[in-house]
Amino acid sequence: MSLDRRISKSKRALHDALLLLAEDQPLDKLSVTQIVQQAELNRGTFYKHYDSKEQLLTELIDHVLIELADAFRSPYADLHPFSLKDLTPGHIKIFDHVYEHARFYSAVLNSKVIPGVQERIIDTLKHLAKDVVPSGQMAQTDIVPHLFISYYAHALFGLIKEWVRSDFCYSSSYMSRQLIQILRQQPVGEAPQP
Template identity: 45%
Template structure:
């Protein structure tokens, strides 16, 4: 994508998310978006038909970045498995911090209340990939296990957002690592 287009779209993203701080989705107009972005209206319509197209593009961009953050350890080390995970390898909290305004709106339900479930489904699909590679008890349904894990991960994100990002992303990664490690130790002792 051309640098100017990226810059313009970034201005639209930031304007839209900033407007969500004071208005609900229905109140936001294209006029308000272009004014906040300091871009003319025709440029908006060059890229989008309506504000919902912009929102959908923001959502897809953030979900793509979430998948990239989760996959980061796999990209760096081809021998990586979930069993040799270390705190510094967990990049989800770096992703959330990078998109903190977006996640504030998701947690406060300013962006479709159902979107929280969509994030959990993306995380669940990613975790399911790992679950199929690891030894899980044959009586345990992998879909139920990964749903539990995805919602637990999302729960740590909710905690962090609701506490105004008072801890660092490194701290949150270490906490998630310790939670996963503790859970694994409990499971192994049974």
Template identity: 40%
Template sequence: MTERRDRRIQRSRHALKLAFQQLLQDTSVEGVTVSNVAAKADVCRGTFYKHFDTKEALYQEVIEDVLEDLVISYRFPYQDRTEFVPADLAPGSIQLFEHVYRHQDFYRAIVLTDSVPGFQDKMCRVLRETAAKDLVADLPSFQPELAAAYFSQALFGLTAEWVRGNFMYTPAYMAEQLLLLLQAPAAVKVRVSPMTNEGV
């Protein structure tokens, strides 16, 4: 009986969180109401208040859930290693895009709207701090903080472009593309198109 009740509680909480994320695609955090969330989740207001004291408490838990899953997914390729070469990873070991796809309603809201102000900076900071703390390159001139800052912004840019394209590629394909970017030799030649003054 307790196990069934626990599953019911989990389903209700999940439904409320999902409803909140879906509503953010059309309105700001301030514009979302408890009634909106309850109706979207197909539960009554009383059920909402059984799980969350306020709308802000729900919002905070959604943010914490997404960021926690982000860090777990980011660390997945190297969680059981003492060292590794990023360019040698297998595409299947990269779980970051699986994470984004799991939370696609939320990422649509942060990329396509202004519903969740400040989350891009928060996400990049979490990635930057995780990378700087976890990863050390064996290069005398290597500055981990700068590399972590560069990589976190690059990952967000890649993610944002994927979201803007309405997830037209699979998470596995995005992982492959990330590896190609990591594996591209620094000495690769890039052709420069003839420059004109058009549009200047």
């Protein structure tokens, strides 16, 4: 096994151990010893990569948020130009991402163990939404763009939260279909076109 793969495997084990332990106790109560024992690694391996458990957590969060951004952008990369009517459940990858990182999202949403992360997720979604909200269409309405972006980010995060809290009772493809149906609904108060 190459050195890079060994490093990646060790870091993944430490990330997983931190999340597993965080299900039962706050980060400030966890010790590096508990983390390395759960990961079945030694303290030397931990300190080769991290100065503290907080640095481990920061790396984990940053890694998940980068993957969240990639999953969010996925439909827009495949559709040029982007049109909601062309969007299919197969284009939407955000729910696959959330399911792949189920332990992370469960730890973040089901407890106060990892403070501040929900806000970082919403801020990431707001930043990403700026690239996809049709500004030309907004200019034709009285909707303030940053308010719509905030609404969009919170609504998407709310959908993710509900799914995680339901213990992923629906498949990610079902959630993608639901999101498309929600996005295609007429805005409140707008009459359907004949």
